Amino acid sequence: MAKIKILVGTTYGTSQEVAEDCAAQLKALGHDASVLRQPAYDEVVSDAPQVLLVCSATIGQGEVPENLLPLYLELNDRFPLMPNAGFALIARGDSSYENFAEGGRQVADLLRELQLRELVPPLFLDACETMDPEAEVDAWIQKLAEVL
Template sequence: MAKIALIVGSVYGGAQYVAEQAESMLSGAGHQVLLFEEPKLDEVMAADAKAWLVITSTTGQGDIPDNLQPFYLDLKNRFPLLSGKPFAVVALGDSSYDTYCGAGEQMRELLTEIQGNELAPMLKIDACETLEPENVALPWIEQQIKKI
């Protein structure tokens, strides 16, 4: 099975909870999952995972959560080419805001710029429609991981 880097950006714990559920599901399916709750670029790169899975909420005016911001900025500044590494992004947000899933959009765009291979269009989970985002995220994640 695959080694997967699970990179989390969470403000109030929703994305963290989804990531923990994803870690459990993927580990149960035989994958080696490395959960990065305070991701550091050097640590994620050193893990040499076959694929990256980013699960993030959005804060403020479409901003990346504080725990994910240093990773994002380091990735943007150092620009390490992913050379086709598979990735997927799950974005949690609230569609009543103009910046709906803005953090996920920024992560997806950057990962594409550094030549990552997007497994599927980003999954957006709307807090206005979904009270338990893990119920939407987990089946989607399971489908994407089958592609690597």
């Protein structure tokens, strides 16, 4: 059983729904999954083995959504190395914008610098293509679950 913290970055709530869907599936597979809408530094940084699942949209001109920004900035400032942790990224965006899914990409880049191990390739969800990505998310979670 893995301990999975799902870090949500959202402005309009879609990514929160995706995160809740992921949590439900991971729990059904026997994992301990929690959704953190306002993730605090101390909740996220730990020496114990754990998985961070980033589920973030992009806002502004390729920016991290406001609710996830404080954590992103604090991690960047304090730079806690977490070699015992793994992570995976679901990045929502809209390819009609110049910086497609850049918010999620920025968070993932930082986690790589903090030495977290990337467990599976990112899932990019394009609002331009589909508003209802449930099937894609379900298939991706199955792949993630295989390496937990």
